[in-house]
Amino acid sequence: MNEYANSLKETLTSLIREMAAAPAPYVKNPEKDFTRKKKLPFETVMQLLISMGGNSIYKELLESQGYNVNAATTSAFVQQRNKILPSAVEFLFHAFTQSYTDIKDYRGYQLLAVDGSDLHIATDSADTDTYFQSQPNTKGYNLLPLNAAYDLCNRLYVDAIVQPRRLCNEGRALAAMVDRSPIKGKTIVIADRGYESYNNFAHLERKGWNYVIRVKDLDSNGILSGLRLPSSGEFDRDVHLTLTKKQTKEVKANPGIYKFVPSTSTFDFLDLHENLFYPISFRVVRFVLPHGAYETVITNLSAADFPPGEIMSMYNMRWGIGVSS
Template sequence: MSLESQLANTFRSCNTFHHFDKYSDILSPELIQQGFEQAGVATVRRRRLPLEAVLWSVVGMSLFRQQSVWDIANQLDIVLPDKRRFVAPSAVVQARQRLGEEGVKQVFKKMAAHSYQSSNFETWCGLNLLSVDGVVWRTTDTPENHQEFKAQRNQSSENIYPKIRMVCLMELTSHQLIDSAFSDYRTSEMRLAEELIEQTPDQSLTIFDKGYYSLGLLNRWNKVGQERHWMLPVRKDFQYDVVHKYSQSDAIVAIKTSPQARKKFSDLPEIIEARLVSKVIKGKEYQVLTSMRDGLRFPGEDIVELYRYRWEIELGYREMKQTLLDSEYTLRSKRPDMVRQELWGILLAYNLIRQVMTKAASNLDSVWPNQLSSTSSAMAVTQYFAALPLTSPGKLPKHYEVLLQPISMFILPPRRDDRNYPRWVKLKPNLNYRLEKMPVSLTDWHYPARRFFI
């Protein structure tokens, strides 16, 4: 090979370095490589659409909801240079299949863990506030998705669209996702929540809904790790024995476990001690069960008030479906493996936006990331991604700082605590329609001149 050819190959290789360095301020290339190695998809073969490019196109499917995957790959300028300016649409599809769902999943998990460990969140009594809750996603109506994910059904009929049940673990002050698990629609949320136990960080308080009352799940959640506390409201028929009373509305109670629960959870003892705190709000008594039994460190007056922060995870799901996906609730992928890949891409794209918001909020005083507008921030991040191909590599740090400045100004007004929206039962529709005895048919007799037919 001549010296001229060697220099040409060298400059061609150097010209490709900045294609993915443009996104390093948002997502570290080291984390991407670690995720690919964990998933077993890392390769040294050079392609026009390397795995990093495919990953960003999957993320772009959530940011640019109205565009095809092929348009996204070309717009983000993530295709390595060649004689042809664009790649074929079939090449993008094959590249997504080559990446698979596991590659995007591992990158999300690596990024979520790194972002949580590197951020300083607001705490309560030294504990980070977390929450676990479920959400349902709708997939396209294909036979493969019906067989894989199942559909909602009742006694008389079955829903048209297959659905996916997902459970997420979220940090409440920033809305950043820590971990997620999903399966077909008929899998219970408590079963999916068990998959999140290992990734739950220490020194944390996880707030559950009352539907997650499972002594085996709660006991394991508390015992694995250090200071992994939980709390949830209990039903009125809750059975317990009082062990010690801090006050009239605050006590340590003993709860008997069932043989069925001990059979399912081998580490579950016959009796569990927890703390039961009650409070009357607007004439109604609320009871909260928690593993925080230290009455001096954890004030009982604040424990019941903490439960209202559980609503933050519901707001996070709204941000994903309405803001990020523009209220287009049906996922665009048609194969089950690509559906799962798209879901992990949605979670990754959402976390990237929340990470930028957390960074912007850190430059402000006494402002939490969840006090910034998610809609305006998502638009700013999307515009940032769209403008990256036109930005020279040397100006990228400056453009990232410029991105943080307007997001720091998207502060929402204080929430009104006096707003009350009581639940109402919707009226059932009247389906007793009058049927025509002799329905009219559109025939040539009604349109003799055939003026209305093409």
């Protein structure tokens, strides 16, 4: 193992030991849980939780304990695991991520790729929020959608949100990660079409961040379908709109100025009482790919600093999150 990997492992181990020294904030019953000496203390259970593979719990326990005949049983592990709050793993994730201070950047910006993926979990037909059947009378499966933010320059996950599959909302996940992020410096978020929404643009803008988000193309029912843009080819156009939930005569008569946001669309900074209008500006950049197809992105980066060619190159960098795991 190289020096860098060793240092990361030492940092992670040190953080777990600090938590184990005072586990009360991370367990369900602070006065009782992990107060007596057992085969599976808090530190060991946490290490197992983040290192287990896809084998059965018993096999993972045997491997971790050198196939010792006196290894802890599956039931013992489950009992100890159930004492730990989910927030303990979340705390460890953020503490470990924030311990990394040698941050590399791209032209002074931290580049975050955001993407979603489904996690297959143990089959449980009673868990209706995550259980699916492709056809009646067939064996089903359970899924948990994961939305993650990945630092492309530093190869580091900085945040993640897991949602029940039937209640998943990629847009909400991105907005939540943006709002709670401790990152203070210049940041560019690169994301795919699942995150296309005025609400996400506004959350990113209010955070002081920039974004490059792929959107559905011109012939779709996405954001572009309601904008006045060229009907084909490559282009780079500035768009200035005022979003509103009102449907007055003025709004209806000026579709190039106002964009009506229906009640079925989420937008956190508008209502029908005090916050009636929300001005928003962005660029729509459409470019051709090497094989002839077109892609379109919406960004709030300036054309002077980031011309279309660089926007395309930057967007292609997002694939880093796909191979990160």
